[in-house]
Amino acid sequence: MLELRLVQGSLLKKVVDAIRDLVNDASFDCSATGFSLQAMDSSHVALVALLLRSEGFDHYRCDRNISMGMNLNNMAKMLRCAGNDDIITFKGDDGSDTVSFMFESPTQDKISDFEMKLMDIDSERLGIPEAKYQAIVRMPSTEFARICKDLGSIGDTVVISVTKEGVKFSTRGDIGSANIVCRQNTDVDKPEQATTVEMNDPVSLTFALRYMNSFTKATPLSNQVTISLSSELPVVVEYKIAEMGYVRFYLAPKIEE
Amino acid sequence: LYIQIILWTYFPNT
Numbered sequence: 001m002l003e004l005r006l007v008q009g010s011l012l013k014k015v016v017d018a019i020r021d022l023v024n025d026a027s028f029d030c031s032a033t034g035f036s037l038q039a040m041d042s043s044h045v046a047l048v049a050l051l052l053r054s055e056g057f058d059h060y061r062c063d064r065n066i067s068m069g070m071n072l073n074n075m076a077k078m079l080r081c082a083g084n085d086d087i088i089t090f091k092g093d094d095g096s097d098t099v100s101f102m103f104e105s106p107t108q109d110k111i112s113d114f115e116m117k118l119m120d121i122d123s124e125r126l127g128i129p130e131a132k133y134q135a136i137v138r139m140p141s142t143e144f145a146r147i148c149k150d151l152g153s154i155g156d157t158v159v160i161s162v163t164k165e166g167v168k169f170s171t172r173g174d175i176g177s178a179n180i181v182c183r184q185n186t187d188v189d190k191p192e193q194a195t196t197v198e199m200n201d202p203v204s205l206t207f208a209l210r211y212m213n214s215f216t217k218a219t220p221l222s223n224q225v226t227i228s229l230s231s232e233l234p235v236v237v238e239y240k241i242a243e244m245g246y247v248r249f250y251l252a253p254k255i256e257e
Numbered sequence: 258l259y260i261q262i263i264l265w266t267y268f269p270n271t
Contacts, residue, residue: 044263126268256260
């Protein structure tokens, strides 16, 4: 028996919208720790890892570990039927091939029930080691989204370079080239507007902009994004979900032939 | 010319 209640139901909508661009079907794992997911995109270049900790839910009951294969577009269709202020309760049963969503309006005058079919998914789990990164950039998530969108209209790849000057995003395409430098800036009115660059070693890596743009679908989840870079590792683009957990995207770099 | 590396190069299957 599984029962999760989230008063801030819109959060679940945002989570599904953040990842469904990258993966179509995914296996959600439920345990005492929380509601989690790890899924790779179909070309095995990018991976998404989601964690919503049990403490973040208003009610969390998970009698035993359970994995549920879900189609994210179908999930989005169901969640779109919830109002933005609705309370969402998610229920599942061992051995059942469906799960249910219940949406309650804040005033309790409308209650909707949706049942969604589960899917059989062969999920591969990758072991992601803890790592020390050469550089960690924290910046406003909207700024990062803007940069990826702007560069995506000029080139296909972005070179992200971190030096003591700051972080530089560069691209090159048929029409020309572009460089955007963001300097460390903590002199701001609100902490979410700050850009910080933590650098142990300078690092420069190249990534496909298509994936970066897909990661930015998670922007509504967090004011800040954290980009962790090391020359021997995939980049991690992390959106923290306040009091609950995170969505992390991993992307393997491109290398020069 | 760039080649795209795949994730399995870095993260082993468990």
